[in-house]
Amino acid sequence: MSPRSRRNALTYFNVMVVGFSGVGKTSFIKTLMAALKDEMPKDKRESFGSQPASDANALSGPLTKTQKPYTVTSGIDVDGEKVMLTVIDTPGFQTDYLIDKQLHDILGYIEHQFDLTLAEESKVKRNPKAVDTQVHACLYVIDPTKRALDQYDIRILTRLSERVNVIPVIGKADTLTLAQRRRLKPTILRDIYTNQKIPLYGMPEDEEDDEEEEEEKKEENDDDENKEDDNKEKNTTNGSNNNNKGTTGASLEDFLNQFNYQEEDEETQAFLDYLKLIPFNVIAYEDEPETGEPIAMEGIKIGRDYGWGKIDCLSDDTSDFNTLKTMLLSTHRRILQSETVERYYEQYRTERLLVKRATKLKSMDVGKKLLDDLKRV
Numbered sequence: 001m002s003p004r005s006r007r008n009a010l011t012y013f014n015v016m017v018v019g020f021s022g023v024g025k026t027s028f029i030k031t032l033m034a035a036l037k038d039e040m041p042k043d044k045r046e047s048f049g050s051q052p053a054s055d056a057n058a059l060s061g062p063l064t065k066t067q068k069p070y071t072v073t074s075g076i077d078v079d080g081e082k083v084m085l086t087v088i089d090t091p092g093f094q095t096d097y098l099i100d101k102q103l104h105d106i107l108g109y110i111e112h113q114f115d116l117t118l119a120e121e122s123k124v125k126r127n128p129k130a131v132d133t134q135v136h137a138c139l140y141v142i143d144p145t146k147r148a149l150d151q152y153d154i155r156i157l158t159r160l161s162e163r164v165n166v167i168p169v170i171g172k173a174d175t176l177t178l179a180q181r182r183r184l185k186p187t188i189l190r191d192i193y194t195n196q197k198i199p200l201y202g203m204p205e206d207e208e209d210d211e212e213e214e215e216e217k218k219e220e221n222d223d224d225e226n227k228e229d230d231n232k233e234k235n236t237t238n239g240s241n242n243n244n245k246g247t248t249g250a251s252l253e254d255f256l257n258q259f260n261y262q263e264e265d266e267e268t269q270a271f272l273d274y275l276k277l278i279p280f281n282v283i284a285y286e287d288e289p290e291t292g293e294p295i296a297m298e299g300i301k302i303g304r305d306y307g308w309g310k311i312d313c314l315s316d317d318t319s320d321f322n323t324l325k326t327m328l329l330s331t332h333r334r335i336l337q338s339e340t341v342e343r344y345y346e347q348y349r350t351e352r353l354l355v356k357r358a359t360k361l362k363s364m365d366v367g368k369k370l371l372d373d374l375k376r377v
């Protein structure tokens, strides 16, 4: 697509926010929408025309507990490109008993969007204006009161990452001191990368299928001169085109230390920047209890007032909110979109086809058996 037609085309980008109850999911979404609204003049917003169905009023008024998933949509301009951003808020996880049921519902929502694409693809005449509702990214908001991920977080993250690009975020980061932030981050990463090997978005993968391993060994024997390159190819990053692999038992920091940032291409640099920052620390704005609007503060549009000090939610000095926003909407958006199609949707489609084939074969077997039985009668 030429840069010009890319500018005119409308692209859909859908982000889901998931986590335990009370970690600040709805507040984060309100902060994101407020920040985007602030960046984009009203007339430009209106130029997007009709928007996909969304619960436009869901974010207005005082904060309440989210009871069922809902979406909020906003047309935004990203580097001259029209993006229809939809954010999906989900009810927070609560008790052990409900976690699997809630997880099942969330995964069901994600899979339903794949089914919609499958149905559209199987039409003789496809709708060129079909809305892309696939979930391109899922922010998992981690409870800042935890010292590390617990078994539930690990279970949820593992299941989610089978279907969607999962990005870890620490909510309410203002409730942590700098030392606490510094301790929590590596602990979370150790669990995700070193101990549990959960393939979240961008995570280096160290598991190779046997075929690949054998091929590499063969290549090493065949061409000694290419040894150095082959070693580099032992690394692969989830969601990236580069082939950089982690080493079993090593930390994410060890993995990152293998790179010479300046010498890498733009996409690898984008991944290195991302991996250095996860899990992102975010702080949501403080709302007026009656209206739900940001509290009024001199010189700060969206922030929090502690009495002893104020913070600007958009300032890079206090949180990673701004960086996360840029990463999602600008530097990583296209990769997240293509990963959704190439990795998750394709995987889902293959699974569905296999199930269909197995059912067909089973019914053929049953039919054949019936015929055989009838012949015998």
Ligand SMILES: Nc1nc2c(ncn2[C@@H]2O[C@H](COP(=O)(O)OP(=O)(O)OP(=O)(O)O)[C@@H](O)[C@H]2O)c(=O)[nH]1
Binding pocket: 019, 020, 021, 022, 023, 024, 025, 026, 027, 028, 063, 064, 065, 066, 067, 090, 091, 092, 093, 171, 172, 173, 174, 175, 282, 283, 284, 285, 287
């Ligand atoms: N200090 C602080 N408080 C926050 C922040 N974000 C949200 N809160 C507060 O945390 C409480 C819960 O926030 P919500 O946004 O409703 O949390 P949620 O995860 O959507 O909760 P559920 O709807 O139950 O799933 C509210 O009292 C918010 O004001 C934050 O960044 N810092």
